[in-house]
Amino acid sequence: KNKGFPHETFAELERGIMERFSRAMEAKGLADDSRFRERFKVFCFQHDLEVLILAAEERLKQYLGVKSFKISWQTPVEEQNHDLPPKRIVERLFESCGKKYKEVRDATSILQEADYQQISDRCPQSFKPYVEFIENL
Secondary structure, X not given: OOOOOOOOOHHHHHHHHHHHHHHHHHHOOOOOOHHHHHHOOOOOOOOOOHHHHHHOHHHHHHHHOOOOOOOOOOOOXXXXXXXXXXXXXXXXXXXXXXXXXXXXXXXXXXXXXXXXXXXXXXXXXXXXXXXXXHXXX
């Protein structure tokens, strides 16, 4: 939250990134070349990749070998509290199943078998626009 410059929303983050991009373009003498600005797109996650794991709930249940969770989280999953980010929720889910979350191994194993379209539908604010952009290239 608020890394790089003050922001609370994606719109504020995007605006800040675009301002930095514009300053970098000016410093290189390219401020008047709109081709760069048209090709520069801002995509970001509101949290770590664990937000995608929470969106892949069925795959996560399968991976952990459970039918349901005792722990719940907000929907859409991108709107988690910064004081309890998705990474901490995923860690708690693993702990509730008697396992320790190893992010590199577990995230890869869960997400490589997950349905990206389902994740996209459950993450409409940040991930879905990115997926749509890639699909339309």
